[in-house]
Amino acid sequence: MSVPTDHGGLRARKKQRTRAALIDAGLDLFLAKGYDATTIDEIAAEVEISPRTFFRYFAGKEDVALAKGAELDDLVLNALAARPADEPPLVALRAAVLDMIRKSASGDGVRRFLRIQHLINKTPALLAGNLRRAAGNEERLTVEIAARQGVDPARDMRPRVLVGMICAALRIGLETMCADRHRDLSRLVELVEEAIDLATAGIPRRWGDEPHQW
Template sequence: MSVPAEQVGLRARKKQRTRSALIDAGVDLFLENGYDTTTIDEIAAQVDISPRTCFRYFAGKEDIALAKAAAFDELVVEALRARPSREAPLAALRHAVLAMVRDSATSEGVRRFLRIQHLINKTPALLAGNLRRTAATEERLTTEIAEREGVDPAADMRPRILVGVVYAALRIGMEAMCADPSRELDRMVELVERAIDLATAGLPESWGPDNRTW
């Protein structure tokens, strides 16, 4: 007997609510008590589920801590795919990143958004995991840029270089914001935008046919 569609939808929404609650509970505990001292048992207790159930959603607390960063990267990939196909690669990636910085900080709250970034940067285990996650995201963005430009990323380094430069600038812009006394959304977007523009100042909007030069 098939399960009614409304029941499937209800279960999916319940799972998503539980997952979101675990992420929020985990982040709250990490920020309050520190990442290393927080346990899965404590996170699960905040959501009133068993640790065993928690492991159905996440492999461990690192995945919980990095979940919001992973969601941000997913949104950047989706935003890039949604950019006009004729848009130059630099403009498309720049717009995608800046839009998601603004949207993510707006939905999360600037202070909390920055505290999560700071937590990742100051926690060695999370920093290592975040670097692995970022590398995977950059690979996806590289593939997307290469497809948009009709080039082979194995033979043409430009997509990989562009993505690497923009993501390095994103990191530097966020670090600058963490050190800035302002906690205003516009200020954060301004610093990230400035970092990207400085990093890509010598890059042309459109690429030439020779993959040995821009």
């Protein structure tokens, strides 16, 4: 009797492990040496693969540095999509962002999480790439919020405004945490939550039918 195999699944899991190892190795090197001083050869060597194999996973080291951010984007979008369909947009997006913070910072550790954010902000090449990534993510969140509300984001600006305000509040909360002497998850969540609540204080939980006012 033949034994069932799962070669495709094994290959996929191996590729995922290698990709994750490259991200971790790259970030460790960036944090230790600086982004500009780190080479692709060094990242590949840490994972014991060739530079040629590296390019099967990433187009360059910028993609490695921003990979965690892309993962966070997916966490927010997936968390938002999983919220109850009848939940008000502000409540749903706020909960999705805070869920992302808890999962990502608890997994990587608050200090490492913040150091990566700081690395991106102080490196011009990464900051530019991160802004492009963030703009793309805001567009995806806008489309999701608009779909949940049954509105056209080209005619109704409320989904875009809500997403923009919450994403700006997230950035401010992270920047505030970088200057805070505490380095624990509860404080990080508290600051991001406070920033979101301040930014959205004038937005009602439920919107009216008129697209030009909340």
